[in-house]
Amino acid sequence: MLKQISILVLIFVFSLCTFAQTEKYNAPIKWERYKVADKDVSVLFPKLPILIQSLNVCIEQETNKYAAYAEGVVYGLNIIYKSKQDVPDFCREKRKFDENSFEAGIKEVKSFLKTEQETKFNLNNREVVKVKGERFTYWLINDFKSKRWFEIWVTNEDKENQTVKNFMESFKLEKNSVGIEIGDGSNRTLGDAPLTDKLEEEKNTVKPEKDETEPLMIILKPAPRYTDVARETQTQGAVRVRITFLASGGIGSIEVINPLPYGLTEQAVAAAKKIVFIPPKKNKLN
Known part of the structure; x- marks a missing residue:
């Protein structure tokens, strides 16, 4: 069986151009409750999040990742659940989705955050394992009773404040969840719509003698899907695109440099639109 071999090669271009800060790339920050009705879960988000879906058939595991950017912070919700697909014979390592899968998920998060520390507490009568990097x-x-678990996460937590606390504690798991249905989510990562008051405040801020800049940080980068036609024709190669990363935190224009046929270019562009990142920070300010 031919595996996914389409490669998305990204050329990063960070833009601070005013003309690029348009409505289609940005959205106002408006904290509202969003829901995933078929998973009975809801949580607060600052705007419609993107959705990245993945499947690991060898361990019977599917993952939905939801994420939204606001004011230098990325807010996320992962739903990990048992796949309905049978484990194929080509899998070298096979693992059932069972009560040990959650523990394996905790270990994976600890490995990602490079820490072994964890704390436990209760939220709405459910035990929460907190891992902080x-x-x-x-x-x-x-x-596990419903063969799934949830991961609520936030990045760049030097901005830990009441907003972050409200987001983390907004998680609700209940039948007939209330909120705006996320569905397929936003088709691109949305930046922050500029606010006049904030721009005036930054304009009047006293600048330090020496600028210190933290580099752009990629948080999520979805893999482009391999189309059925490309698989049937055994099409291989790399789709090269140039992406504009906006200072607002949104994904701007995308220019195709090296296309491929059979829908692979479109899949690469769709994946590029959903890259989630933290813009460069000058003097710890976005």
């Missing part, structure tokens, strides 16, 4: 904080909530 230098840049990320994860809350993991087991619901």
